[in-house]
Amino acid sequence: MNVALEPARVHGFRFAGTSAGFKTQPGAKDLGLIVADHPCAAAAVFSANKVKAATIYITMDRVRGGRLQAITANSGCANSFTGNAGLKLARDSCAAVARETGIDPNLVVPSSTGVIGHLYDLAKYQAGVREAVRALSADGLADFAQAIMTTDTRPKVASARFKLGGKEISIAGAAKGVGMLSPHMATMLAFIATDAAVAPPYLRAALRHAMPTSFNAITVDGDMSTNDSVILMASGDAGNAALRARDRAALNDAVDSICAALACELVRDGEGATKLVTVEVRGARSVADAERCARKIANSPLVKTAFFGCDPNVGRILMAAGSSGAALKSDRLVLWIGGVKVAARGSLLLDALAAAQEKMREREFGVRLDLRMGTASATVLTCDLSYDYVRINAEYTT
Amino acid sequence: MNVALEPARVHGFRFAGTSAGFKTQPGAKDLGLIVADHPCAAAAVFSANKVKAATIYITMDRVRGGRLQAITANSGCANSFTGNAGLKLARDSCAAVARETGIDPNLVVPSSTGVIGHLYDLAKYQAGVREAVRALSADGLADFAQAIMTTDTRPKVASARFKLGGKEISIAGAAKGVGMLSPHMATMLAFIATDAAVAPPYLRAALRHAMPTSFNAITVDGDMSTNDSVILMASGDAGNAALRARDRAALNDAVDSICAALACELVRDGEGATKLVTVEVRGARSVADAERCARKIANSPLVKTAFFGCDPNVGRILMAAGSSGAALKSDRLVLWIGGVKVAARGSLLLDALAAAQEKMREREFGVRLDLRMGTASATVLTCDLSYDYVRINAEYTT
Numbered sequence: 188m189n190v191a192l193e194p195a196r197v198h199g200f201r202f203a204g205t206s207a208g209f210k211t212q213p214g215a216k217d218l219g220l221i222v223a224d225h226p227c228a229a230a231a232v233f234s235a236n237k238v239k240a241a242t243i244y245i246t247m248d249r250v251r252g253g254r255l256q257a258i259t260a261n262s263g264c265a266n267s268f269t270g271n272a273g274l275k276l277a278r279d280s281c282a283a284v285a286r287e288t289g290i291d292p293n294l295v296v297p298s299s300t301g302v303i304g305h306l307y308d309l310a311k312y313q314a315g316v317r318e319a320v321r322a323l324s325a326d327g328l329a330d331f332a333q334a335i336m337t338t339d340t341r342p343k344v345a346s347a348r349f350k351l352g353g354k355e356i357s358i359a360g361a362a363k364g365v366g367m368l369s370p371h372m373a374t375m376l377a378f379i380a381t382d383a384a385v386a387p388p389y390l391r392a393a394l395r396h397a398m399p400t401s402f403n404a405i406t407v408d409g410d411m412s413t414n415d416s417v418i419l420m421a422s423g424d425a426g427n428a429a430l431r432a433r434d435r436a437a438l439n440d441a442v443d444s445i446c447a448a449l450a451c452e453l454v455r456d457g458e459g460a461t462k463l464v465t466v467e468v469r470g471a472r473s474v475a476d477a478e479r480c481a482r483k484i485a486n487s488p489l490v491k492t493a494f495f496g497c498d499p500n501v502g503r504i505l506m507a508a509g510s511s512g513a514a515l516k517s518d519r520l521v522l523w524i525g526g527v528k529v530a531a532r533g534s535l536l537l538d539a540l541a542a543a544q545e546k547m548r549e550r551e552f553g554v555r556l557d558l559r560m561g562t563a564s565a566t567v568l569t570c571d572l573s574y575d576y577v578r579i580n581a582e583y584t585t
Numbered sequence: 586m587n588v589a590l591e592p593a594r595v596h597g598f599r600f601a602g603t604s605a606g607f608k609t610q611p612g613a614k615d616l617g618l619i620v621a622d623h624p625c626a627a628a629a630v631f632s633a634n635k636v637k638a639a640t641i642y643i644t645m646d647r648v649r650g651g652r653l654q655a656i657t658a659n660s661g662c663a664n665s666f667t668g669n670a671g672l673k674l675a676r677d678s679c680a681a682v683a684r685e686t687g688i689d690p691n692l693v694v695p696s697s698t699g700v701i702g703h704l705y706d707l708a709k710y711q712a713g714v715r716e717a718v719r720a721l722s723a724d725g726l727a728d729f730a731q732a733i734m735t736t737d738t739r740p741k742v743a744s745a746r747f748k749l750g751g752k753e754i755s756i757a758g759a760a761k762g763v764g765m766l767s768p769h770m771a772t773m774l775a776f777i778a779t780d781a782a783v784a785p786p787y788l789r790a791a792l793r794h795a796m797p798t799s800f801n802a803i804t805v806d807g808d809m810s811t812n813d814s815v816i817l818m819a820s821g822d823a824g825n826a827a828l829r830a831r832d833r834a835a836l837n838d839a840v841d842s843i844c845a846a847l848a849c850e851l852v853r854d855g856e857g858a859t860k861l862v863t864v865e866v867r868g869a870r871s872v873a874d875a876e877r878c879a880r881k882i883a884n885s886p887l888v889k890t891a892f893f894g895c896d897p898n899v900g901r902i903l904m905a906a907g908s909s910g911a912a913l914k915s916d917r918l919v920l921w922i923g924g925v926k927v928a929a930r931g932s933l934l935l936d937a938l939a940a941a942q943e944k945m946r947e948r949e950f951g952v953r954l955d956l957r958m959g960t961a962s963a964t965v966l967t968c969d970l971s972y973d974y975v976r977i978n979a980e981y982t983t
Contacts, residue, residue: 237906238908238915267900268933269933302900305935488886492978493978498979501701502665502666517637533668537703572975577890577972
C-alpha cells in the first residue's frame with residue numbers, strides 16, 4: 188500500500204491543535220482534539236507498563252464498548268503516577284470536551300504525554316478545549332500532530348487510500364515519540380482515523396494485527412512509557428458495504444501500512460537520532476529467540492554508539508547477540524552490515540569492514556544476522572545513541 | 586572486613602605489567618603476568634555470553650583440574666570471535682610463558698581484553714612475555730593492574746588481611762572494566778590471589794558465593810562482554826591449617842569483600858561515569874522480581890541520563906520499575922532518592938524533590954524502591970550515562 192507522510196481528510200472527522208500553555212515555549216501547540224461527527228467504531232491498545240497513566244485507565248474503560256466520538260490529547264504533562272487526583276483531572280478534561288461539543292462524555296477519551304508525576308491546570312485545559320473546538324477542521328490533522336509533540340523535532344502523520352466493499356476509503360493518523368520508546372505493546376501515542384464502515388471487533392483485530400510489525404517492532408532506548416496508546420477510530424462515512432473476508436485483508440493491510448509508517452517515523456525522529464537502522468535476525472530457532480536477539484542488538488548502548496560513530500563494530504553486535512539468550516553458535520552465524528557480509532565461520536571478514544563503514548555513513552542502513560539455527564525471523568527498527576540523546580535527557584526533565 | 590584499595594604482597598605470587606605494543610599509545614602497559622612459585626589451588630567464573638573469547642575456552646579447560654600456576658593477560662585485543670586462529674594464538678601465548686618460566690603449559694591460562702574480532706601479533710606477545718618475566722616482582726600488582734586497563738581511567742586493586750586456621754592470610758586482586766559491563770556472570774577481568782591454603786572445591790565455592798553481591802550486581806551499560814573472567818588463586822604459603830567449617834565463613838567473607846570492592850571500583854570508573862548509584866529494590870515478591878526490577882532501573886538510559894543531569898526524575902524510575910515485569914502496584918510502592926522519600930501512595934511528593942536533587946549532586950547516592958509486595962530484595966550498582974560514554978564508544982573502536 189502507498190502511504191504518504193502527509194496529512195489527509197477523513198470523512199466524518201475534524202481535528203485541531205492549539206496552545207493551552209502546558210509547554211514552556213509561549214504559543215507552542217499542546218492540546219489536540221479529534222472529534223467525529225457521530226459515534227464511531229473504535230479500538231485501542233495500551234502500554235504494558237504496570238505503572239500506567241490516569242488517562243490510560245479511563246480510555247481502557249471507555250473504549251471497551253467499541254465506540255468513541257472524541258479524543259482530547261495534551262503534551263507537556265503525562266498525568267501519570269498522579270493517583271486519584273490524576274483520574275479526576277482526566278475525567279474533568281473529558282467533561283470539558285463533552286460540554287463544548289455536546290458529545291456524551293463516555294465517548295470522549297483523554298490522552299496525555301510529558302513529565303510523569305505532575306498534574307496540569309484544569310482551567311488552562313478548559314480554556315484550551317474551548318479554543319480547540321472553535322478551531323476544529325477537516326484539514327486540522329497537521330495541527331493535531333503538532334500539539335502532541337514532546338521531544339519530537341517534527342510532527343508525524345501518515346495517510347493512505349484503499350478500496351473496501353466497493354468504496355474508496357481514507358485512513359490517516361498522527362503519532363508522537365520519541366524517547367521512552369520501546370518494547371512490547373503500543374508505544375507512545377498514535378491516533379488513526381478511517382472513514383471505513385467497520386464493526387468494532389474487526390477494527391480491534393486489524394489494530395492488533397498491525398502491532399507486531401509496527402509499534403511493537405521499534406525501539407529508541409528500550410524504555411517503555413507509562414502512557415503508550417494507539418487509538419483507531421472508524422466513522423463509516425465512506426459508506427462501504429459490510430466487511431467480507433477478503434475485505435478484512437484490505438483493512439488489515441491499510442492499518443498495517445499506516446502503523447508501520449508512523450512507527451518508522453518515530454524511530455527516524457528518535458531522541459538525538461542520526462541513523463535509522465533495521466535490525467533483522469533470521470535463521471533463529473523460534474520467533475521468541477529472533478525477537479530477543481534483534482531487540483538486544485537494537486537496545487545495546489555499545490551497538491548504538493557504534494552506529495553513531497559509523498564504526499562497523501562487529502564484535503559489539505555479536506556480543507549483544509550472544510548475551511540475548513537466543514540459541515546460537517558463534518561459528519555458524521553470518522552477519523551483514525548494510526548488505527556487506529562482515530562475519531562468518533567464527534571470524535570477522537576484516538577486508539569487508541571498510542565497505543561496511545561506507546554503508547554506515549548513510550542515514551539509513553540494515554544489520555542482518557543469520558543464526559542458521561532454524562527458520563524463524565524478527566525485525567526491529569532502532570536508531571543510534573548520540574550526544575544529543577544524553578543532552579535531551581540530562582538537561583531537561585521529560 | 587577492612588579492604589584497602591591498594592596493592593599488597595601475597596606470599597607465593599609475583600606480578601608484572603609491561604608494554605608489548607598492543608595499545609596504540611607508545612610504552613603503555615598492555616601485558617600483565619601473574620606467576621606463582623608453585624602450582625596453586627584455583628577457581629574461576631566466566632562470561633555467560635554465548636559468543637566467548639578463545640581465551641575463555643582455554644582457561645575453562647585448564648582450570649577444571651583446580652590448579653593453576655600462571656596467568657598471562659593482555660589488553661588492546663580481545664582475541665574473541667577469532668576462530669581456530671584465535672585458539673592457537675592463545676595457546677602459543679601460554680606456551681611462551683611456560684618456556685620462559687619453566688612452568689607446565691597446562692597450568693598457564695590466557696586472558697585478553699580489547700577489540701573483538703582481531704588477532705594480536707604473536708612475536709610481540711613473546712617479546713612482551715620475556716620482558717614481563719624479567720620484571721616479575723612481589724610488589725608488581727600495581728603494574729599488572731595497569732597492564733589490563735582498556736577504557737579504564739585508573740587501575741583497580743584491592744587487598745585485605747584476615748585470620749584463617751590460626752594464620753594471618755593475605756588476599757589481593759586486580760580488575761578492569763569499564764564498558765560492556767553487565768548482567769549475569771562475572772564481568773570483565775578480575776584476578777585475585779591469596780596465600781591461604783584452600784582446597785579447590787572450597788575455593789570454587791568461595792568465588793561463587795561472592796558473585797551475586799559483587800560482579801553480578803553491577804552494570805555500566807547492560808552489555809555483557811565475551812571475555813568476562815574472574816580467576817582466584819590460592820598459594821597456601823600462609824601455612825594455615827586445613828579449613829574447618831568456621832574458617833570457610835572467614836574465607837568467603839574475605840573473597841566477598843575483595844570482589845565487592847573491585848566490582849564497586851569498576852562501576853565508579855564506568856565509561857564516562859560521574860556518579861555511582863546503588864539501586865536497591867526491597868519488598869519484592871521474589872528475589873527474581875527484585876533483581877529484574879533493580880536491573881531494569883539500573884540499565885534504563887532515561888534513568889541514567891537523569892542521574893547525569895542530577896534530575897530527581899521519579900517518573901523515569903517508576904517507568905523502568907513498571908516495565909521490568911516484577912509484580913507491583915503503583916499505589917503501594919514507596920521510592921527514596923538519596924534517602925529522601927519522593928513517591929508514595931500513588932503520587933509524587935513534589936515538595937521533596939529539591940532535597941532529593943541536592944543528594945543527587947553528590948558523587949554517590951542511593952535509590953531505594955520498596956514494592957511492598959513481599960520480603961525479597963536485590964541491590965545493583967550502576968553509574969550515570971554521560972556525554973563521555975557516547976564519546977568513548979562512538980569515537981573509538983573498543
